[in-house]
Structures are given as C-alpha cells and as structure tokens.
Amino acid sequence: MDRYQYNVPLGVCAAVVWCTLICISRLYLGMHTVLDIIVGLALAMILMVPLVPIVDFLDSYLLTNPISPLLLLVSSILVIVYYPNSGKWTPTRGDTSMILGVCVGIHVGAWLNYQTGLIQPTTKHLAAPYVIMWPSYYMLFRMLLRTIIGFVCVLLTKELFGHLTYHVLCAALGVYVDDLRKSENTLQNKHKTFVELSCKYVYCGMIGFNTLYMLPQLFRALGIERPTFFTEI
Template sequence: MESFSVKFWNVIERLKEPSLVLKVQNCFGVLPRKKLGCDISNLKSEKSRRSLDHAENLCDLDDVDSNKLTDGLNGVGGYSDLNKEKAPWNRGIELSSVSSRKQGRDHNHGGSSVQDTRVAAGDALSSESDSETKDYVVTNRFWYYLFCLGTALGDEIFYASFIPFWFWNIDGAVGRRVVLVWAITMYIGQGIKDIVRWPRPASPPVFRLQKKWALEYGMPSTHAMVGASIPLSVILYTMDRYQYSIICGVLFAMVWCSVVCMSRLYLGMHSVLDIVAGLVLVLLLMVPLIPLVDAMDHFCLTHKHSPLLLSTAAVLMVIYSPSGDRWTPTRGDTTVVLGVSLGVHVGAWTNYHSGAMQELFPKPSLPHAILWPSYEMMGLMLLRTALGFSCIVATRAICKWASYATLRAVLLGTNKSPNEPSTSRAEVAVELGYKFFTYAAVGFNTLYLLPGAFRLLRIERPTFYTEI
C-alpha cells in the first residue's frame, strides 16, 4: 500500500503534466493545424490566408500595439522586461513556423550568425521545450477574446488603470488596503517563483499563445493569486462600508477569478498545479493579511516616521528579493509593485499630516448606501480620469528618463542608452533603481499631487479627503 507522501507526489506530478493544459486548450477551441488539415501553403484564398495569419498571431504580445499598452508599467523606450522578451533572440524559437514577413523583420535586427546564437539561447531559457511553434488554429473567437481579457485582469495594464481609477472615483480607504494586499501577495508569489524554479508547461505539446512571460518560472501563478486576492479583498473591505448584496459580490469575484485562472491555461502559460498552488497560497495568506493590513494601513497613515520606515523596508525588499539562476523579468516586476505601493502610502501620509485629510465628525453611520451617479458626477469622473491618466503618463516618462540618466551616470559613469542589455550588477542596480523611483513617483502623484490639482480645479471627489 502506497504511503500518503507517495500518493501526494503522484498527484503533484499529475497536475504538472502539460497534457492537462493541452486538454483545456482543445476544449476551448485551440486545435493543431494537422488535425484540421490546415496548411498555410495550400491556402488559395487571400481572405483565408489573412484569417489564418491572424489566428496564428492571436494573443501574441510581441505585436507593436500590445507593447504600447503593456509598456505602461514596464519601461517605455528602455531595455525593459518586455523589450527583453520581444528581442529577436527570445523570439527566435518561433522562426520555424512564423511567416516570412516576421522573418524579414527579425533579420533586420542583426546578422544571421548572431541571430543563430541568440536562437539557441532562447531555446534554453524559455521553458523545457525542444521547439516552440505556432502549429495551432483558434477555432472559437469568443473564448479567445474572453481569456485575453481575463489575462489582462492580472496584467500591468489593469494595475495602471484600476488603482488610480479606484482612488480618484470610488474609495481611498479601501484602495490603500487593497494595494497593500496586492503588494504583499505579489512579493511572496514572485519570490517563490525564483526559489522553486519550476518551468512553465513544455511547448510542445502545449500551444504557447502568449510569449510575454516565457522567461519567468511558473510556480505559483501570480495571475491566479492576484485574480483571487484583489476581488476578495475588495469584498472584505467594502462589506461593512457599503450596502450591497454580498452573495452577488462573491459570485462576481468567483467569475473574475475563474476567468483569470482559465486564461492562463488557455494561453499555455501555466500548468494546473501552478494555478491550484496560487489559489491555495493566496487563501492561506488572506487569513492573517486582512486584519494585519488594517493595522498596517492605520500605522502607515498616522505614524510620523512611517515614510522613512516604509522606504527602508521597500528598498531592503528589492535588494534581498529572491533571484533565480538566470535573468527573468520577475525581480523587475516585483520592484514596480513595491514602488507603486510605497508611493501610494507616502502620498496618503502626506495628505493626512498636511491637514488635507480629515475624518468627519460626527462619523457617518455605516454602511453607506450606494447611489447611482448623476450625469454631473459621471462627467466629473471622466474628466478626473482623463486628466489623471495623462499626468500619470507624463510623470512616468519624465521620472524614468531622469532617474535612469542619474543612476547610470552615478553608478557607471556613462549615460549609455537603456536599449543596451544589463550585463553587470551595477547595470542591474540601475534597472531596478529607475523602476523603483519612477513608480514610487507615479504612486505618490496618484494620491497627493493629482487629487490636489483636482481640488484646485474643483473637480475632486467630495469624500476623497475624509476616507481614513
């Protein structure tokens, strides 16, 4: 009779199998071309050729338009995490099946001998795969668009829009707590990835519909962790503040989390075990985190030395965050999360200690009724959002340029272009440093400078400075 440990590890190995991911992909309409008898060279109709070319590029975040969107948190114009992944030597593993148009574009980046060397490097780094091709066809566009939306709910573009929008238009007290939960869960999840170092599902047999995080390890899925922690924390921190159906909130959170998790299987980026581990881990973390974050938020807001303490803790967490045996985007992403969280809480602290933020007396009775916004409120919300996002983009661009140039001049004695890869510890320090300062400034402006500007323009949300 097998012992419990043997059975347990058998289950673990079963959940790691790429065949389970492939079954999910087949179930939702991602099928091999050979199975459909589809050969691009035999297509006679130009319309059919364009349709298949679109299908083979579905959800490939190497496309230019997607880069413009996701660049919002990853470094526009610099040698960012995303730029590293879209580089020819990281995409070279696909050259056996990609169209001649893409081949020509890749060869424009460098000579053939350099390209061959980088292809070999890409093979070794992306996953446990002998080759990674696009021999698949997406037969159901509904599932494709739904799961691309789902994966975006755990992506940079979502953080860049959700966090500012929530503070400017909904509830700052809840927002600060949700940001703390997000930062802690992401830091733990990203750290475990570089400690465990389990690869993503092998391709083949899995179809890799997304390449963006191919260099990262896969265990646990931080998309699953964020997809569960953000809606769950929103419910737990709003259920006593607002009048709404908790059942509807829980159902919405379950649908949200399910779409995010299934999207990672559908795109071939995680095994079933990665998803399950992420969900179990975040549920275990939420038990102590919810009351702990409440206390942390009050301390960060009211203690006179909290900016110094938070800055010291954040810098130490960046310096001593786990790192893998090779370069991955994980550490840079962790730095971005910590920078945003620090900026948000320092901005809120500045509001409180400058006297701008004051609690209402007598305190209003809780929970508040949720009122449907009037046309005037909707207009002001759209105006705040448009002005705010424009300023955030400008803040990010200016701070990135200034911090990168300053750090490179101080640490390396040169102002070399950020498009060149980081090869030394000093260059890694420059990369992490400019991300940390840039996104700390973005978080600070989101909570302090922009709400102040909204007040001067008389378009602020009336309760923003009372939400303690």
C-alpha cells in the same frame, strides 16, 4: 466587506470572476504555469488569514506614525534586494519592484494627506458601512475628465521620472545609457539590473504618490474632485 452597503453574494461573484480572468490571462500570455497560479492563490488565501483582521490597525498606523514612510521605504527596498531567484533572469523581480513602488507611493501620499490635515479620522455619523452613491450624468462627466487628466499625468510622470532616473544612475555608474539598454538581461549584468529595478521603483513610486496626493488636489482646484475622496479612511 463591512465598509460599504452592497449585495455580498454579488460582490463575491464579481471578485471570483475577476480573479479567474486574471489567472487565465497570466496563463494565456505564458507568464506563469498552472502550478504557479495554484501556489499563488494558495499563498494569497493563507496570507489573508492573519492580514485581513489587522487591516484597520495597519491603516491607522501607517497614516499616523511619523516614520511610516521611512519604514515602508526601507522594507520595500530590502524585499527587492533580497528577492529570491531561480538561477536565471526573469522579469518577475522587475514586476515586484513596480508593485512595491506603487504601494509605497500610495501609502506615502495617503500619509501626507493625513499629516497635512487633508483627510481626517472618520466621525461617528460618517462611520462605515457607507452607502454606494450611483453617479449622475454630471458626476460621470467629471469622472471622465478626472480619468483623462489622470492618465495624461501618469504617462508624464512615467516618462519624466523614468528617463531622469535612468540617465542619472547611468551617469553615476559611468556607463552609457544606450549601451546599457542594449546589453543582455542576465543575473550577471549587475549594472543593468540595478538601474532598471531602481528606475521602475522610482517612477512607479511617483505615480502612486501623485495619484494619492497631487492629483486629488489638482482635481479640487479644477472643481472636478470626487466629494468623498478625503473622507475615506
């Protein structure tokens, strides 16, 4: 809340509205029950109590520690491996793999930006709270270009790494790709579970990495970068 200069009540209202829309959409799509939503919100609020005060410390630690990518990789894989199940197959484990993959990719990309000197620690005259800059027409045009190029690159990354990972793992396990894809989703189908979770983790990780490391450099080379991107720590 102290990072940018903005109207706090308006920001809180926007956050509440967005959270409500997400919760309603999960119910509407039949992905969760009301009890799931209530428990999820309760857990989120409980976790915010210890996590919010240490966010700045964690940011600094993950950017500066030379082994933080390894720690993130190992811890995220362990979470996927030991993910609890209810005795029947559900898509939630796959969703968790995608979320963890994106988070790890983003953090590794930010870590590499810092380690290579692309982003630097904030100086006193650039310290928070930052002023929110409303975009000009030229900035909106560049934003549109970044969005289009970014979406294309994300889709290409998903197709390339998703296809490559799936085929490599199937070859390593000695199974046919088409047969595995057509097989039933069950807890007993270990090969399909392993391949699909790994595939989602890898391509989502690469999407996160490209978003934080590769795309900003591409935008800079094209002259359409966001000026403050490499100053935000």
